[in-house]
Amino acid sequence: MDDKTQEVRATDYDVVVAGAGPTGLMLACELALAGTAVLVVERLPEPDRTIKAGAINAPSAVAFDRRGLLPAMAAVQERRLAEVTGFLRTHAPDGLDRKNAPKFAGHFAGIPLYGDLLDTSDPDFAHLGPAGDVGLVPQADLELVLLERATALGVELWRGVELEGFDADDAGVSVRTSRGTVRAGWLAGCDGGRSTVRRLAGFDFPGTAPEITGHQAVVELEGAEALGAGWQGTDTGIYVHGPFPGRILTVEFDGPPADRDAPVTAEELETSLRKVSGADVRVTAVHTATRFTDNARQASTYRKGRVLLAGDAAHVHSPFGGQGLNLGIGDAMNLGWKLAATVHGTAPEGLLDTYTAERHPIGAWVLEWTRAQIAVMRLTPHAQAMRSVVRDLMGTVTGTTYFVKKILGVWQRYDLPGDHPLTGHSAPDLVLADGTRLADHLHDGKALLLDLGAAGPGLPDRAEGFGDRVRVVTARCTSHPGLAALLLRPDGFVAWATDSDDLDGLDAALGQWFGAPQPRGASSTTAAE
Template identity: 50%
Template sequence: MHDVVIVGGGPVGMFLACELGLAGCSVLVLEREPEPHSPWRRFPLGMRGLSAGSVEAFYRRGMLQALLDAAGVAAVPDTDEPALPRSVGHFAGTALDPADVDLAALPHRLPSPAPEGIMTSLDVVETVLAERAAELGVEVRRGVTVTAVTQYDETVVVEGGGREYAAHWLVGCDGGRSTVRKLVGFPFAGTEPQLTGYVALATLADPGRLRPGFNLTPAGMYLTMSEPGHVGVLDFDGGAYDRSQPLTREHLQSVLRRVSGTDVTLRDVHLAATFTDRARQATTYRRGRVLLAGDAAHIHSPLGGQGLNLGIGDAMNLGWKLAATARGYAPDGLLDTYTAERHPVGASVLDWSRAQVAVMRPDPHSRAIRSVVRDLLTTRAGTTYVFERTSGTSLQYDLGDQPLAGRNAPDFRLADGTRLGELLQDGRGVVLDLSAGRRLREATQRSGARIRYVAGPARADLGLGAVLVRPDGIVAWTGDHDPDLGSFDKALTRWF
């Protein structure tokens, strides 16, 4: 019997598997697809943007260099000065300039070796994670389609491929049409689609007829990528066409012509698919011994590229909590904080997606709103706001009224050059005693917590004397140079 069975071997499932394996759990991943690579996962169709928060997650688990090498991305120069992000992305087709990000408005940010977001592909991400999972002893079985899930008091049994797999816990990371979610009966609430989206890799007879980049038109939106023939279209038909009938070259060409207002010709369509902006979310991420993460827990349109990043955030939040629960050393209620913390984040991303669709609709009211929104977002404050929302910089769980509590920890760099991100690579929490007193050391030792204590001054301490950081890199507590041991003990007891 395994500690945890994960259904779904995509980036979210594999990141979670690595988190559990790092903590010493026995993990089995069941993946429906028999082969790990496909054109839909490779560049250009598998192209994805990893936000600053997601890249930092790879950094904090010792996988940053492997990710950068596989993605062909240059390392960040070693500096003690904050740098502008390389990209901010867009909102509803309005591209934003990273030079307009106001660094002074991001007071809890320190330089880090992790880039502020990179472009890569699903194939690259999954390859890096698969190699790490293998090092950690994670077992992966491909070509297994799950058909039944049965929960008992202490175990859960998964049926698939003519076999049964027993574990103490099950996590569904099996995508937007999650079999686990349906079999276990998770309520999945939300809103119906406004559009059918199309993505295709095609040969165009006359590519010059289409303008590059995002193009909002009186009939919808179309997008041409840097890769020749890689096109996307949004048709505001209420989602009527999605998976309702075969996707032919003739239909795709007709939609592209109507939305673009051109007579462009598709000579051949090599790969094509549809999607919608349907936005739904499980009302809870846990039912008994079964949990959900990634698209299994929430679906929305791909506008803004938040889906993969939201899922990696789920895995980073859940991994150490589920590991502590499975290994028997979790404090009471720890696993319940997964839904409590991540559900509001998912709801916020769904609304971010809905907002973009609302201002892109091809009607006079939406066009009027879009004009106002564009003017606001292309200001310095507006660009900074979008960067905070899409990079994860604004993330803050409700962990108290301390300014840094619940936030992603800055990458404190100690006087000897050691960084906080490096201290988190074994998956344990960290006490940073920046004032180098003995009281916190003694309190940590008395608690018996599975946590690393590190003392010494930092090159930039942001005015703090001590910081307690959870294994997922979230600040659980801060203290001054004469810290309150009572509040420190409460934080330790709550999380460790």
């Protein structure tokens, strides 16, 4: 629309998503995949290339695999690994045998973790499939992949448009933007840590105030040879150099920035880097830069009537470990199918409320995880003493495995009813007899009743009446011969499972997640023998 005052018809959109970052785009993709009319409103005129999170965790990689996006993520990782290799070739310490050097497996509070101490036999690492090999996907690159996906799915995106206000009632939301007013059934605030949607809707946002000042940037440096590679602690702070050319990060512990919103200048970055490193360096150009703090807050609920929050709009914290990006992707995967079912009128009572119930505890854990890192990064004698203890623990196989599992998110599960060990967990990536993997059967975003041949001939009949809400796949499994059947939600989490012909609990699980069966429809069945 060219006329900024023109009104859009009230029935044009089921959902308006505020924000076209990774969370907003992922949510829009999930909604569009489920046949929901969605509009994304983004204030920035172009995709944000500001340096932010540098990697995705296991649940995010698995989610992308389940939607057919893993090859695109792997291509990004390959390009980034080439940059990292080039950086290490130039900046790694003399004498380092790079071929045999231990694999970097992440960090906690800047203390590195190495793969040679990782117990890879731990069952929590098993069955990720190819997703377990993809992680180095920076946020800006991820956003471009999701933008391409959203475009392919027909998502409408308004760029350079401000969300100015909204009025919500029992029937929907009237959203006022700088391009006009739209009427939608729902409004999803994915508009970042300073969310306009959260503020205007009046969500409670308790937490702890910021106490540090951090910078992250990609710059051109003179005197870079005086900087150590990787995470470095000093008497005046912490800095990071690498793992690709020009990337720096600094942390100062003498309070939050005076003006969080001021543009980040080369002078500011140079002053901070000189202070914490003690090196005679000069920042000659800034390609991308951001300023951050350890402000840690979380909305008490992620839903108020017709308004929902996801990603940084629902929770903020320090960026260490890149947990915020992954929390947002998880929020979008959890919310998307539930909101779409609500829009289509097929959701059972209370389904949308399970979004907060399932995602809030994981967000709360991340806030505590990031606060703990700040506590052992401080420069006080007590904090440094605790840091020494943590470093010793991290230098053991048990310690490394514990920390890597937490960072990768392989521990994440939802508290769902049922006694089977898989219930509530993200499904393992089963290898099927026809050469396909379980993830290949989840690209369409449908729920899946997987008949592995040992649950009896009546299993597919249980999905009768759910139409295309629950798709039945009959297969043989070569990787998990003990499993008889699984019911997967659209996000890939196990709602029900059995190792025998006992189907007790299946009907209850179908009703809990997908509502009442309709006599007019039947599930479509796919053979994958």
